[in-house]
Amino acid sequence: MDLNSKGYESLLRKRIDDIDASGHNGIDGVYRKNGEYFIVEGKYSGSASLNSANPATKLPRQMSDEWIQPRLADAVGADLAQDIVFDGYIRVLAKVAPDGSVIYRLINESGRVIRGAAGDFIP
Numbered sequence: 001m002d003l004n005s006k007g008y009e010s011l012l013r014k015r016i017d018d019i020d021a022s023g024h025n026g027i028d029g030v031y032r033k034n035g036e037y038f039i040v041e042g043k044y045s046g047s048a049s050l051n052s053a054n055p056a057t058k059l060p061r062q063m064s065d066e067w068i069q070p071r072l073a074d075a076v077g078a079d080l081a082q083d084i085v086f087d088g089y090i091r092v093l094a095k096v097a098p099d100g101s102v103i104y105r106l107i108n109e110s111g112r113v114i115r116g117a118a119g120d121f122i123p
Helices: 065-076 078-087
Strands: 029-033 036-044 090-096 102-107
Touching: 029 065, 036 078, 065 078
Parallel strands: 036 090
Antiparallel strands: 029 036, 090 102
């Protein structure tokens, strides 16, 4: 993600080098800038999209509050996770194109990408 180069502070306790590695908590990025918190899901352009809820496994929709909050303490530590949930956070989808450019879109509390200009996010 190019958010670090745009002044966003990464808050992840452990850098993710391989999203398929065992123990990956599912949260790709947690950042802070100007007192706001951002939960970021990275996807590569093409068919990659946010995962739907799975009733069989009871897994909630990816990037919904129900999906984020149980994973947050593992990503940033319990105390900071509590602060983030209390203060609120902005959900962002970062779609990476083959040329390395990134398009950012906002995600609502249900884990759905916000369509149109309302979903534009320019870091």
